[in-house]
Amino acid sequence: MAKTMDSAAMRQVNKKLVTSLIYNQSPISRIAVSQTTGLNKATVSSLVDELIQSEFVVEVGYGRSRRGRKPVMLEFNAEAGYCVGVDVQITYVTTVLTDLKGDVVFKAVRPIDFSKRQFAAEELERVLVDEIEAVTSKAPSSPHGIIGVGIALPGMVNFETGVAYYLPNIEITEWDVRGALSKHFPFPVFIDNDGNCGALSAYQTFASSPLVFVNAGIGVGTGIVIDGEVFRGANGIAGEFGHMTISTIGWLCRCGNYGCWEQYASEQALLRYLKERGQLAQSEDLALDFTTLAAQRAMRGNAQYREAFATLGTYLGIGMANIANGLNPERIVVGGQITHGAELLLPSIRTALRHRSILTNKDVAIDFADADAVVRGAARLCVANLIL
Amino acid sequence: MAKTMDSAAMRQVNKKLVTSLIYNQSPISRIAVSQTTGLNKATVSSLVDELIQSEFVVEVGYGRSRRGRKPVMLEFNAEAGYCVGVDVQITYVTTVLTDLKGDVVFKAVRPIDFSKRQFAAEELERVLVDEIEAVTSKAPSSPHGIIGVGIALPGMVNFETGVAYYLPNIEITEWDVRGALSKHFPFPVFIDNDGNCGALSAYQTFASSPLVFVNAGIGVGTGIVIDGEVFRGANGIAGEFGHMTISTIGWLCRCGNYGCWEQYASEQALLRYLKERGQLAQSEDLALDFTTLAAQRAMRGNAQYREAFATLGTYLGIGMANIANGLNPERIVVGGQITHGAELLLPSIRTALRHRSILTNKDVAIDFADADAVVRGAARLCVANLIL
DNA sequence: CTCTCATGGTTTGTATGCTAAACTAAAGAG
DNA sequence: CTCTTTAGTTTAGCATACAAACCATGAGAG
Known part of the structure; x- marks a missing residue:
């Protein structure tokens, strides 16, 4: 069934909206958030308070105003946590650590030629675990730590279930990537087709x-x-x-x-x-x-x-x-x-x-x-x- | 900006959900609506009251229950109002009157060969007005009357603005269909590409x-x-x-x-x-x-x-x-x-x-x-x- | 036939979260 | 120094959903 709404869901929707705006338009003042979203400024203040509490947003000094009180500028705290991204290609595996803004903090490329010989899913699993562990060890300490890992795979994968149906060239079928990796890490594991990942990063840019x-x-x-x-x-x-x-x-x-x-x-x-x-x-x-x-x-x-x-x-x-x-x-x-x-x-x-x-x-x-x-x-x- | 939520919007979302469920699953009881949507039964009762008040929903007797009180069955009131649909093709114009469930109550086909000679937009406008008037006169009286007219056009049209960019074969460009027809009718006018209209009706079926x-x-x-x-x-x-x-x-x-x-x-x-x-x-x-x-x-x-x-x-x-x-x-x-x-x-x-x-x-x-x-x-x- | 209880639906009280409006804070203009 | 403008907070009120108590109804047990 489609989603119902209650006050909790309502707040979640509005909070997401405010978060996105601050994420994309930093630095921005509470009043500007109120004006562009249409939310009442009291509501914005209350939502921003929560975001500051959870350290996803920080106040970064004052902006300008022609007359009257200067606005307090808010910024999304890119260092509130870190993400791991993995791109599995036929000839190499690239792993990055990014901050929450998506800026790459650390990057590692490991050449592995899947076209040369048959790779077992377990073998690829060990490679991924190695690379992810290597990269997470480089993460600066932060309030939320590593929030998750996303893996781009060259083939047909199911984002919902976390299962890779079929990876041509690598010749792996019906592999429960999320299940395999979740055993090793405390944070959530996402997988997606490499085209979808590219689209997502292009959307962030444009x-x-x-x-x-x-x-x-x-x-x-x-x-x-x-x-x-x-x-x-x-x-x-x-x-x-x-x-x-x-x-x-x-x-x-x-x-x-x-x-x-x-x-x-x-x-x-x-x-x-x-x-x-x-x-x-x-x-x-x-x-x-x-x-x-x-x-x-x-x-x-x-x-x-x-x-x-x-x-x-x-x-x-x-x-x-x-x-x-x-x-x-x-x-x-x-x-x-x-x-x-x-x-x-x-x-x-x-x-x-x-x-x-x-x-x-x-x-x-x-x-x-x-x-x-x-x-x-x-x-x-x-x-x-x-x-x- | 994307949509914010307040209590009014929240209610609208839930009301739509309940309306859709009753529309698609009639007859259905309040309790069943509550269970399938996850909404509290008090909320469902209140929403259903409004729907009954506006005559979009009617109570149609009792259902079965193994023990205890019988459920009051609700049904969407297909005769609460009527819609007009027009399909403009190169060789004919079809006009229908449907009830709110989409069942055709009256249908008229008028052969007009747009490929034979150049038609002016004004000429097509008169044809459409004629056909729509003819069809609306067949509508039984109902609480909401004719709620609107939808027009399927064979070409590139803008649903939002109501303007037809270009109708090949008919050779009409930049025609403000909504503006032209709204002058003649008190109800809203929608236009869309014929493929989109077909998709919409297929979605209703499947x-x-x-x-x-x-x-x-x-x-x-x-x-x-x-x-x-x-x-x-x-x-x-x-x-x-x-x-x-x-x-x-x-x-x-x-x-x-x-x-x-x-x-x-x-x-x-x-x-x-x-x-x-x-x-x-x-x-x-x-x-x-x-x-x-x-x-x-x-x-x-x-x-x-x-x-x-x-x-x-x-x-x-x-x-x-x-x-x-x-x-x-x-x-x-x-x-x-x-x-x-x-x-x-x-x-x-x-x-x-x-x-x-x-x-x-x-x-x-x-x-x-x-x-x-x-x-x-x-x-x-x-x-x-x-x-x- | 009456009692019990499951089931459907309504009423009442409460919590949440939004808005509006009043209020506080701060800064420039005269 | 005061007025005015702008930013942000506090307070009061309102809409709405939910939970739980309550009412209504009918089947089955006895």
């Missing part, structure tokens, strides 16, 4: 709604954020636009289908475009820094490389146009390894969008995320679910 | 979330309902999956793009498939009952016609798989003229979905809507926005 994150690396995944919430669909597996058919008789995809977008807009695709142009041997395989190096060559003026990126951009744009037509997002953010070629891709992405989407979607805002987007989004899971 | 409605007629439009709310995107034009590229070098679409889904999954497409198979002359054009007649031939065993429908079904399924992968809907409902060939289409739709979508999306529920889905959804706009 606050656009709806926002679509396109995670283009070895494959293509997407995440959708609507009104600040990750959109998960009926079974928690929404956002797999990477397996959208854009060419009915196209390339065979690892999913068994033909003509999936990810066959045309991923690093794998870039590799193929370069092979087609005779720039790489057929035996060549994806290295970790493949796109970075390819982008460097293209930037140095190699016409074949530039064309390969242009082609990739066109196909990225075609898929983005499809999504734009369907969801009419306010903004699309591109992340993943492919962003190393951002400047090379953007013109052809824009062209494809203008040709292939309708009305205002032609001019949808496009941005590129930085390399840490996914792992910061993973850490963000804690803040999004526990505080805001 | 209550699945997320739900996608695919409106396949002359073109293909879609509507998305998430948690009972139509998803409209940033500018109110979400749901144009009909212009999703499924073949990058495919047929030219009227939108200027190549390979749009609607070029492969609409009645226009069926016409082309039949021409390709030599079953129709190249000069043949779409008649109003084209698909109905074609389906009849196919059902009578004409192999060429059957294949044409199978091809159409495959392409419908490809687009549906794309949407399913991206949105992971609980259910996809197909509506529009194409549903006259439902039985012929379903097997190939299912096959395409199984091949082209991932995990649970392979088995997403598929249903076909009846012919009145869009116009009932238009009427539903009133109930959805004014009562529930």
Whole structure:
């Protein structure tokens, strides 16, 4: 049943609203909070008192006013606690410690090539426990300590249950990540698809709604954020636009289908475009820094490389146009390894969008995320679910 | 700013919850409402009193209980008021009067071929006013009278502002429908895209979330309902999956793009498939009952016609798989003229979905809507926005 | 047929949390 | 120094939900 309201729930709603406002608009005075939310200033004072009590908010001196008493400025206390974020990729695991504002305090990258051999879930579990322990030991002491850990996984996961259905490449199925990790840690464990994590961190940066994150690396995944919430669909597996058919008789995809977008807009695709142009041997395989190096060559003026990126951009744009037509997002953010070629891709992405989407979607805002987007989004899971 | 809560808002939330429950689960007792919502029975009694006072709910006798006092059964009073729904299509305008439950009380179809000549907005306005007046005069007297009119339009419209951006085929742009009609009627006027209206009526039938409605007629439009709310995107034009590229070098679409889904999954497409198979002359054009007649031939065993429908079904399924992968809907409902060939289409739709979508999306529920889905959804706009 | 008790629904008292308005605090202007 | 403006707190009042006591009703036991 949908949620009922009572005074406790009412206060919770208002408290969240005030918290979010202070979080996003610091420094801000009580009176400004009252005015922008519409809440009575007495109510705001009382809510702020609670937030100060719990140390999530601090008073940071006085602001300006043309006449009369100066406002007391409030700020969200980023150091009230810390979050752990983990990004599990096929070739490495990145772990970060962030403050509550999402700023990275400590970061560790551990190379592990899941594509080389079969990994057992227990083995990955030990790696994760190690990395999380290493990172939490770096956390400064704080009122709330480590509030939680968020884990971004490359595959189909259920955020609600904490179970990973299926991680392709890593070849792990039906793994209860939350159950496994909760045994080791006193704080809550969140898991999500890496595309969703990227979307969450992009939302923190841009606050656009709806926002679509396109995670283009070895494959293509997407995440959708609507009104600040990750959109998960009926079974928690929404956002797999990477397996959208854009060419009915196209390339065979690892999913068994033909003509999936990810066959045309991923690093794998870039590799193929370069092979087609005779720039790489057929035996060549994806290295970790493949796109970075390819982008460097293209930037140095190699016409074949530039064309390969242009082609990739066109196909990225075609898929983005499809999504734009369907969801009419306010903004699309591109992340993943492919962003190393951002400047090379953007013109052809824009062209494809203008040709292939309708009305205002032609001019949808496009941005590129930085390399840490996914792992910061993973850490963000804690803040999004526990505080805001 | 997001919404704040006060006691009035709290009551409104709870009242809506109780209203919806009675609306959907009639007949139901106060105690059952209390138990399923979790609201205190005193609260339920007080809310129900208000609903009875305003005549939206009536007591309809006693239910059963194993021992003790019999429960007083409550029912939503479908005759407390009436809604008008209008479906503007290229060849006709359908107008219905429905009760608050959405049952059609009166229906009128007026053939008007917008494709034959240029229609001015004023001309269409007069038609709509005529039809709405005709239909409202049939409304039985009721406590709340006509609560509103909802208009489904085939094009890009802004639900919030009541302005139609662009109606292709009818060739009307930037028309303030709400402003024009509000002058003539005392009740509120809602407009929406026909796909969204279909989605809304499908949601009433199935209550699945997320739900996608695919409106396949002359073109293909879609509507998305998430948690009972139509998803409209940033500018109110979400749901144009009909212009999703499924073949990058495919047929030219009227939108200027190549390979749009609607070029492969609409009645226009069926016409082309039949021409390709030599079953129709190249000069043949779409008649109003084209698909109905074609389906009849196919059902009578004409192999060429059957294949044409199978091809159409495959392409419908490809687009549906794309949407399913991206949105992971609980259910996809197909509506529009194409549903006259439902039985012929379903097997190939299912096959395409199984091949082209991932995990649970392979088995997403598929249903076909009846012919009145869009116009009932238009009427539903009133109930959805004014009562529930 | 009467008593008991389970079940449905109402009444009453209380707690919570919001708002409005009065009040206090502080600072610039004249 | 006083007035006025702005920020924030205190107080009083109100709406609403909840809990518990209370009333109403009917089936089953005896």
